[in-house]
Amino acid sequence: MTIMNAKASYAASAIKTPLLIYFGDAPSYDYAKTGLGLIQWRRGDCLGQLRLPGCDVDGGLEDLSIEAAVAAGAKSLVIGVANTGGVIPDVWIDDLANAARAGLDVVSGMHMRLGDLPVVAAAAEQSGARLIDIRTPPKSLPVGTGRKRTGRRLLAVGSDCAVGKKYTALAIEKEMCQRGMKATFRATGQTGIMIAGQGIPLDSVVSDFLSGAAELISPDAEPDHWDVIEGQGSLIHPSFAAVSLGLLHGSQPDALVLCHEVGRTHCIDLEPEGEYSIPPLQSVMDLNILLARRVNPAARFVGVSLNTSALTKAERARTYEVCVEQYGLPVIDPLIDGAGEIVDKIEAEFCS
Amino acid sequence: MTIMNAKASYAASAIKTPLLIYFGDAPSYDYAKTGLGLIQWRRGDCLGQLRLPGCDVDGGLEDLSIEAAVAAGAKSLVIGVANTGGVIPDVWIDDLANAARAGLDVVSGMHMRLGDLPVVAAAAEQSGARLIDIRTPPKSLPVGTGRKRTGRRLLAVGSDCAVGKKYTALAIEKEMCQRGMKATFRATGQTGIMIAGQGIPLDSVVSDFLSGAAELISPDAEPDHWDVIEGQGSLIHPSFAAVSLGLLHGSQPDALVLCHEVGRTHCIDLEPEGEYSIPPLQSVMDLNILLARRVNPAARFVGVSLNTSALTKAERARTYEVCVEQYGLPVIDPLIDGAGEIVDKIEAEFCS
Numbered sequence: 001m002t003i004m005n006a007k008a009s010y011a012a013s014a015i016k017t018p019l020l021i022y023f024g025d026a027p028s029y030d031y032a033k034t035g036l037g038l039i040q041w042r043r044g045d046c047l048g049q050l051r052l053p054g055c056d057v058d059g060g061l062e063d064l065s066i067e068a069a070v071a072a073g074a075k076s077l078v079i080g081v082a083n084t085g086g087v088i089p090d091v092w093i094d095d096l097a098n099a100a101r102a103g104l105d106v107v108s109g110m111h112m113r114l115g116d117l118p119v120v121a122a123a124a125e126q127s128g129a130r131l132i133d134i135r136t137p138p139k140s141l142p143v144g145t146g147r148k149r150t151g152r153r154l155l156a157v158g159s160d161c162a163v164g165k166k167y168t169a170l171a172i173e174k175e176m177c178q179r180g181m182k183a184t185f186r187a188t189g190q191t192g193i194m195i196a197g198q199g200i201p202l203d204s205v206v207s208d209f210l211s212g213a214a215e216l217i218s219p220d221a222e223p224d225h226w227d228v229i230e231g232q233g234s235l236i237h238p239s240f241a242a243v244s245l246g247l248l249h250g251s252q253p254d255a256l257v258l259c260h261e262v263g264r265t266h267c268i269d270l271e272p273e274g275e276y277s278i279p280p281l282q283s284v285m286d287l288n289i290l291l292a293r294r295v296n297p298a299a300r301f302v303g304v305s306l307n308t309s310a311l312t313k314a315e316r317a318r319t320y321e322v323c324v325e326q327y328g329l330p331v332i333d334p335l336i337d338g339a340g341e342i343v344d345k346i347e348a349e350f351c352s
Numbered sequence: 353m354t355i356m357n358a359k360a361s362y363a364a365s366a367i368k369t370p371l372l373i374y375f376g377d378a379p380s381y382d383y384a385k386t387g388l389g390l391i392q393w394r395r396g397d398c399l400g401q402l403r404l405p406g407c408d409v410d411g412g413l414e415d416l417s418i419e420a421a422v423a424a425g426a427k428s429l430v431i432g433v434a435n436t437g438g439v440i441p442d443v444w445i446d447d448l449a450n451a452a453r454a455g456l457d458v459v460s461g462m463h464m465r466l467g468d469l470p471v472v473a474a475a476a477e478q479s480g481a482r483l484i485d486i487r488t489p490p491k492s493l494p495v496g497t498g499r500k501r502t503g504r505r506l507l508a509v510g511s512d513c514a515v516g517k518k519y520t521a522l523a524i525e526k527e528m529c530q531r532g533m534k535a536t537f538r539a540t541g542q543t544g545i546m547i548a549g550q551g552i553p554l555d556s557v558v559s560d561f562l563s564g565a566a567e568l569i570s571p572d573a574e575p576d577h578w579d580v581i582e583g584q585g586s587l588i589h590p591s592f593a594a595v596s597l598g599l600l601h602g603s604q605p606d607a608l609v610l611c612h613e614v615g616r617t618h619c620i621d622l623e624p625e626g627e628y629s630i631p632p633l634q635s636v637m638d639l640n641i642l643l644a645r646r647v648n649p650a651a652r653f654v655g656v657s658l659n660t661s662a663l664t665k666a667e668r669a670r671t672y673e674v675c676v677e678q679y680g681l682p683v684i685d686p687l688i689d690g691a692g693e694i695v696d697k698i699e700a701e702f703c704s
Contacts, residue, residue, distance in 0.1 A: 143591050144590055144592075145590070146591065146619075146622055146628055147624075147627070148627075203558075204559070205558070205559050206555075206556055206559070207554060207555055207594060207595045210559050210594045211590060211593070211594060236646060238497070238498030238563060238647050239495050239496040239498065240496075241563070241597055241646075242562045242594045242595065242597045242598030242601070243560065245594045245597045246559065246593070246594030249590045249593055249594070267498075269495075270499075271499065275500075276498055290639070291593075294588060294590065294593075294628075295590050
């Protein structure tokens, strides 16, 4: 058994493919975002899915037993469920142990550690399979230095948590790569790390090393290479603004994209609800720029990325118009439009 | 043996007094700030000091052997040294083990854990003494909520690291208590925690729980009670701004004091030096206010606290004049003036 954490993953691009996606007994699609994200963004790496009776999620992959997946060449079983608390339910344990026993690496983004499950640990010990806990940060991280690095960086920031920062960054990376630009998606959260195969779970890093971890995520690169960095939290969310600032300082972004869900009026996951309203987007951008310029005086916004799922087509068009007028920036809904307009702007501003 | 961390300390005001201060083989006063801070701020709790041959520090306490200290009623041996890396040197281990064997709790702010030293752990096991690692944060911290708490809060913030934030907070607490105001110093770093006997080492907390830990440090209190909170880092220091922001948001300060060392032009501990200049103090204050008002719209500065050790008396007087004129706030050097002028301002603004 080799118990790995994100540091090892980070260095060694650790997750072996192809993947068997594990949905366990997930009762709804809300709990399956990790697996569904993998299927959306790394479809070619996903061999099949494994589900328990009662699972109400279908990722559109072939249902495979562990034996069938191994026979078909699978190298890792990835837990595709993200539940509250990050606890691994007892009913999954047989499957996880069987996968490890059959030689599949087991990859988890849960808080609970795979190596702490005796049956799973014993099975991995026996076969030599690796237990990879994505949410465990590296053991020895550096303190941030603020040293200016080579290469270009884009950071997706948010008006709140859960507004599409990861999706936006992935869409921009995809568009850049399709155009032949050099670009790498840089993951900072568990699902992003699974999709990228490497990264550091910033919310799990000890505070003193937060900006240092962010610096490590987007290292020196060729002058025309773009790191497209997944944002975390929001500078205006009172629970998580510190994580957002450490990431902003460590990223030294040349370009920022603001992500927002149309219709969201208040920061989520706070009690009582409605205490913290989301201010005008311009002031969220101003705050990000003010703080980003401490580490990169040229930092600027290159676009706005909206989740417009609550709008009709006509309302969306009208919203875009208003935004373009107000902010003077390209506006996209990446699920609908892709990220072409934002990459146009980047090419015009940075690549000519 | 009971291995405690700051959570237990926090809940139980854990450090038992009187204290035997351990200076080990500290080669100079620069390495002895923790012990000297305890002697300065908690003189009545300090029974004596224990030094190895070659120690060049004298805290002005009676030199006591472990046996003599126990006979005189000592309850804890506190490591008064803070070295780079937080490593416990081999030459201390006999003393630490002997102290534990004699029934003294051993209190350490080093990174290295006391329980990881087999001889010390065995000695504590045998006697029932506690091994208290100040730098180990609580195991289960909450996520911040942003919920407004009762009572008043003051936070000392900095233009940089190591500019007197802890000293300033302690001086303000002392002045408030002398005037009969209700006030509690709230510690967020290792030396502060030793002085207060409780607290949370914020730089060691996992990022996701940073503002939650800060909320825990200054809980609901009587309306006229002041929590005087030790600041950490600086919003403009690219290594540690995230810690500063988590503490700022979690503290919800009504009042802020800016701490600065006169003559300091650039942020310390960065390579290359001189990359990050300290901007005008007014802009440091503006940035703190902008971010503090997210959680407390009434947040404002009530004073400036300077380290003027580089100045002559005449230069100091001139500096005060300029500052008062520029910022319209009381200006002190707490080592020279105490905190009376700042507490005057607080009484005038909040207590009438």
